[in-house]
Amino acid sequence: MPSPYRALFTEPGTKAFSTAGFLGRMPLSMMGIGVVTMVSQLTGRYRLAGALSATIALSAAAIGPQISRLVDRHGQLRVLRPATLVALAAAAGLLLAAHLRWPDWVLFVSAAGIGSVPSLGAMIRARWAALYRGTPKLHTAYSFESVVDEVCFIFGPIISIGLSTVWFPEAGPLLAACFLAVGVFWLTAQRATEPQPHPREKHGGGTALRSAGLQVLVATFTATGAIFGSVDVVTVAFADERGHKGAASLVLAVYAAGSCAAGVVFGLLRFAGAPERRWLLGVAAMAVSMIPLLLVGNLPLLAVALFVAGLSIAPTMITTMSLIEEHVPRAKLTEGMTWVSTGLAVGVALGSSVAGWVIDAAGARAGYGVPAVSGAVAVAVGFLGYRRLRRPAAGRGGTVEQHSEREERHLA
Secondary structure (H helix, E strand, C coil), X not given: CCHHHHHHHHCCCHHHHXXXXXXXXXXXXXXXXXXXXXXXXXXXXXXXXXXXXXXXXXXXXXXXXXXXXXXXXXXXXXXXXXXXXXXXXXXXHHHHHHHCCCCHHHHHHHHHHHCCCCCHHHHHHHHHHHHHCCCCHHHHHHHHHHHHHHHHXXXXXXXXXXXXXXXXXXXXXXHHHHHHHHHHHHHHCCCCCCCCCCCHHHHCCCCHHHCXXXXXXXXXXXXXXXXXXXXXXXXXXXXXXXXXXHHHHHHHHHHHXXXXXXXXXXXXXXXXXXXXXXXXXXXXXXXXXXXXXXXXXXXXXXXXXXXXXXXXHHHHHHHHHHHHHHHCCHHHHHHHHHHHHHHHHHHHHHHHHHHHHHHHHHCHHHHCHHHHHHHHHHHHHHHHHHHHHCCCCCXXXXXXXXXXXXXXXXXX
16 A cells, blocks of 8 residues: 555554445445346336335435434434434345335335435545644645445446345345444444544534535536436446346446546546646546446456546546535534535436336437536536636635635736
């Protein structure tokens, strides 16, 4: 590991909470695609599979920010464990209903309950921010966490799809639930690195989403989430049409590997200049990279196209976390990070649902039009909201260096 990353772990407890966060985030990449694989294996209905995945994502989008707001006020231990128990009970209900062929409405109710799963990525990033706020190490920490996210997306789909296709259909989601339980309960047992809560009287009124800059980030990443959700569903169907459904996990792993490689390199770099410009460039790169997917005709070419597409993901996400630091008060940082995840979740829901409909109507190859259109929408929203990102609100949590740099730029 390069020395800037190794230096992150000189503080006591950092290795432990990072490892727990890794385990707890595995379901992020395993549950949705696992449900798609499970339901398609059991019923052959991609529209139902996509709709259930969308329900999980929409439920998480509605419940996640509320959980994170409670975490900011009461601490991670008091909130995460009860929320996780609800999600685990709902996951058990979904697997049982799918196995016993219960009515569809039972599947949807159970899928909605899974939405109470906490945003572990926001919890871990909040711990890094509490340790390294205002130092260059925070950029490296955010880069490291983006790499961890992508490692989850490399191995998660492989494990989930592989288990569900080789062993039994419910195996992927079942293991995802086990990872969630271990990760959350191990993380919350680590009190020394838990960020200090901000009780209501010190928290300020309203939600973090009142920030104009955060609104732009959330709206843009809603469209970006549609890219991710549709690419997952369409790739599974694309591989299935060609008689190699199990290969979908490998192709999606290549997609995540591109992002992982870019994230490692990005974390070693130091940038001068406006982060919002890098962010907008990253969003545009993600959109353009969707166009070649419309032209591929086999799995090897698809893997190459997805690797290239993945190169823009992690740098854009890392820059997004830096922008949240500038536009959201420290007392609402976990909530602010979760709102971006919420935007992604809503987009994943929309993308997977629309993609499932397109696949059923016109085939998998036509389904790649969904991420292409979603990318164009993301760029349009990013351009329209760009001016809001240029001026962080007073009292928001950027670093001293960033604020000084911005003051000089605005005075020039």
